[in-house]
Amino acid sequence: MNGKHSLSVLSAAMILSHYCSAFFAAMILNMIILFVGCHSASASDTLFPGQSLSGSETLVSENGIFELGFFSPGGTKHYLGIRYKNIISNNPVNFWLGNRIPITNFLNATLYINASELYIEELGSVLWTSNSVGNGSGSGTAVAVLLNTGNFVVRDRLNSSVVRWQSFDHPADAMLPGGWLGLDLAIGSNILLTLQKPPYNCTLMIDQSRKRGFIMFIDGHDYLGTFPDWMVTYKENGSLLQLNDPEIPNDIEFMKLHLGQISFLRWLDNASISGWQPLWSYPSSCKVSAFHCGAFGICTSTGTCKCIDGFRPTEPNEWELGHFVSGCARISPLNCQGVVSTDSFVLLDNLQGLPDNPQYVMAATSEECRAACLSECYCAAYSYHSDCKIWYNMLLNLTSSDNPPYTKIYMRIGPQSKSRSNILVFILTFGLIAVALIVLMLLLIYKRSSCVSRQTKMEGFLAVYSYAQLKKATRNFSDKLGEGSFGSVFKGTVAGSTIVAVKKLKGLGHSEKQFHTEVRTVGMIRHTNLVRLLGFCIGRTKRLLVYEYMPNGSLDSHLFSESSIVLSWNLRYQIVIAIARGLAYLHDECRDCIIHCDIKPENILLDAELYPKIADFGMAKLLGREFSTALTTIRGTIGYLAPEWISGQAITHKADVYSFGVMLFEIISGRRTTEKMRYGNHRYFPLYAAAKVNEGDVLCLLDDRLEGNVSVEELDVACRVACWCIQDDEIHRPSMRQVIHMLEGIVPVECPPIPASFQNLMEGYDSDIYSVEV
Known part of the structure; x- marks a missing residue:
């Protein structure tokens, strides 16, 4: 039938x-x-x-x-x-x-x-x-x-x-004529277009404050645009925007969200050419967003797209029709066979800034950086200027410039001619033999050192230092930055002028476990909101970790110290979103789900621009993607522990969400979780905060040092998010990706209930008891 x-x-x-x-x-x-x-x-x-x-x-x-x-x-x-x-x-x-x-x-x-x-x-x-x-x-x-x-x-x-x-x-990242975007009151949901192209996330939502307006979010950056009249129609009193049907019934049209661009496309198929022709796109020029040119495409000074040398358009027909987001493809495939790669590089020396999302590699010279790229099949390009950066898989957001200063990168292309390849193989082989001899000599010279002095790769490129090197780099461990339960941190200088932070662990035992945990977790991940592990030292009784240096110290020194500078509300809000992005990466985007287990202000470090990075992975728990929970001993700090730690239940990534919620209240208020109350007792500050959020009185939770200089709307959202994060049952807590969407205004935040455990604590007490002592 x-x-x-x-x-x-x-x-x-x-x-x-x-x-x-x-x-x-x-x-x-x-x-x-x-x-x-x-x-x-x-x-x-x-x-x-x-x-x-x-x-x-x-x-x-x-x-x-x-x-x-x-x-x-x-x-x-x-x-x-x-x-x-x-x-x-x-x-x-x-x-x-x-x-x-x-x-x-x-x-x-x-x-x-x-x-x-x-x-x-x-x-x-x-x-x-x-x-x-x-x-x-x-x-x-x-x-x-x-x-x-x-x-x-x-x-x-x-x-x-x-x-x-x-x-x-x-909808996912595309919609058909007759489809809609915006706030659908019938289903109670804000309908969005979303595109996930790691490491990027792109979201398009309707801007209810502007007629036919929309907002495109790309990893924290927002672009405002407007749909043309002929393309869309308002529905439901303006809350929904519907895509109009084609004027010619047989035309095939649809709207597509690309990485950094939204397009309205029509299928064109005739004797001369076929492909998707853009009837409208935003941005219409790559000068607004170079994502417009796709992978390996470069935006020229005239605002047009072209392919990098050694590449050609992936879809030539669509490029002729003015649709570039399909990007460019290699003319010659990369050579990933054998020990020595015969691939060559082409210099791009007139770029306006570097491409996004570089990965940092330990290399002392440009030649070592080049070799590091060649050793990775998926390395697409490298750049060396005091440090080594490499890019994997593809390059996006490239713009050329006619005005200095220029930045330059070396773009990897396919192998050269056979004769030149043979010469290159000979040179590289001879060079490898020479390097091997040099390394052997160094091993003999430093054989008495407690650590082997060499460079190696371990879940990414990490430097292996000798104890003597780090002792010299830190001037005999004289400049102490801080001290914790597992050891002390010292300021040092390696590779001539690179300032680093050296963590010297105390003895073995628990610190040995912490050492291996940090190398396994931080050593294999790279993210702009995670402190980067540069190298380590393993000796008979010595364990040291070398991190990038964060000149502005930990977040707690700026929140709770009267002598520190006062962080503005805008800066605090951006810090919160950045921390959430780092946690979302650990939970959802790594090979294994990583539960940090000790999120608190002391473990959030600030760089020279006060940009936050998550540190101290010594207590982290790796959770394979085939598992959703883990039974483990209690890890973390009292005051930030989720209820499931205390009750002995299985732990999920939602334990980090709880700690994040407690810390969010601290960032809002500039107060510790345990505050001295009016009657001299010490009570849990989130208990007081949850009650005030439920009453709608959030201004009283704001740090007095801000003197009321705050976006009340953002403050209300932040307080509500914090309350959702500290719910007793982890099922009721949002994921960190949902937290980001709530903080960025992509999804609305309902008023959260007071956690049941807090309500039990409040029974029998007058609300005045929870007023914080001034």
């Missing part, structure tokens, strides 16, 4: 139900559904109860334009999505569903509907549900239909106007 016959029989049954008893009609419908369920879902636009979609099967819309199935953008993992059925392009367009949950073995994955709920299941495990809701009266069961608009809807099987769920309410 094909899709049209199925719908015809179903329609007849629906008509019959108006004239027959409910029981008789339901019996006929169930017989039809059972019959239809025995046939392949790929022949229809409808998924009935009892049917499933799996493997390469698809649903096809009645007009034949759209199909739904499990598709693979990169050839490995599959995702549930909708795409244009008959458009052949090297850069296919997919409208992702199912929260973009990756499916490793799509042949064992199924999509099915049960009552009114959609499910994705793989090998018996449910990966996603649609969380469908009731909407008006209906029969209680539903079908899922791929409409001619590309909207995939779950609707009542007898009354098609009763919609339980629809894909237009949950």
Whole structure:
């Protein structure tokens, strides 16, 4: 039975139900559904109860334009999505569903509907549900239909106007004509476009304060734009913005969020050229955002895009049509075979600033930096100017400049001609032999040292120092920066002029465990909000760690010291968001989920510009992605410990969220978690703060030294976020990614309840008792 016959029989049954008893009609419908369920879902636009979609099967819309199935953008993992059925392009367009949950073995994955709920299941495990809701009266069961608009809807099987769920309410990074963005009061959600392209995150949301206005967020930077009149229409009293249908019915158009650009595209296919032509885009020039030119594309001084030498447009047809975000591809593939790479480099010496997200590598010379890049197959470029930076996979946001000062990088391209490659192989081989001899001589010279003096790579590039080197670098450990339970930290200078912080651990035992934990965690990660581990020393009885130097010390010295400079509210708010970004990276973006376990102001360090970085990973817990919880001994600091630490329950990344919430109150108030109250007793400050947030009185929580110079709206959001973070049950706490979205205003923040444990503490006390002593 094909899709049209199925719908015809179903329609007849629906008509019959108006004239027959409910029981008789339901019996006929169930017989039809059972019959239809025995046939392949790929022949229809409808998924009935009892049917499933799996493997390469698809649903096809009645007009034949759209199909739904499990598709693979990169050839490995599959995702549930909708795409244009008959458009052949090297850069296919997919409208992702199912929260973009990756499916490793799509042949064992199924999509099915049960009552009114959609499910994705793989090998018996449910990966996603649609969380469908009731909407008006209906029969209680539903079908899922791929409409001619590309909207995939779950609707009542007898009354098609009763919609339980629809894909237009949950767009990913693209939307079709008829789709909408903004605050949908019916579902109580702010509909956004989001794009995740590590290490970047891009979000587009409607700006309710401006007509047709939108805000594009790219990793903390926001761009304000406006949609043209012809493209969108206001709905629901201006809270929703709907994308207009094409003026010509057969035209294929849609809106797409790229990294740093939003475009409205039309498919053009004729005898001379085919591809996606931009009818409108923002920004319209790469001079506003060089993300406009895509990977390995460079924005010239005239505002046009071109490819770096050794590269060509990935989609030449689309570049001719003015659509550049597909970027550029290598003309010659990289040589990742064998011990010695024959790849060459081309110099880019007129750049306006360096590309984003460099990775720092220990290298004493430009030649060592070049060799480090060649040793990594995915290294795309390097730069050396007092220190070594390399970039992996791709370069984005490149802009050339006609005016000095210039910055320069060396871009890796494919191998040179065979004769030159042979010469290069000979030179590199001879050089490696020479280096090996030099290293052997150094080993003999320093064999009496407590540590081996050499450079090595260990989960990334880390320098291995001798104890004598670090003793000399710190002037015999004379300039102490601070001291903790595991040891002392000293200021030092290595490699001529690089200032570092050297942590000297006390003895072995617990400090030995802390040493290995820090090397395993910090040594393998790089993030702008995490303190960078540069190297280490292992001797018979000595354990030392070498970190980048943070000249402004720890956050607690600026919050709680009367003699320190007063951090402004804007600076505190940016510090909070930056810390949240660092934690979100640890929890969600590393190979293993890393739980820091000791988030507090003492472990937040500030650089020369007062930019924060998370430090001290000695108590961190690595959690494999196949595990969501871990049983472990108590780690952390009293006052910042989540309740599950005390009760002995399994620990998740939400333990860090609790500590973050306590610290957020400290940043807001400039007070320790335990404050001296009016009657001389010591009480938990978050208890007082939670009560005031619940009463709506947040100004009384603000640090007196700020003298009321604050954005009340941001203060209210920060206090609410802090209260959500310190909820007793970790299920009620947000993730750090959700915390970022709340702080940045992407999602609204509801008024949180007072944690139950706090309410128990408050019973029997007058509210005045919780007034903080001035």
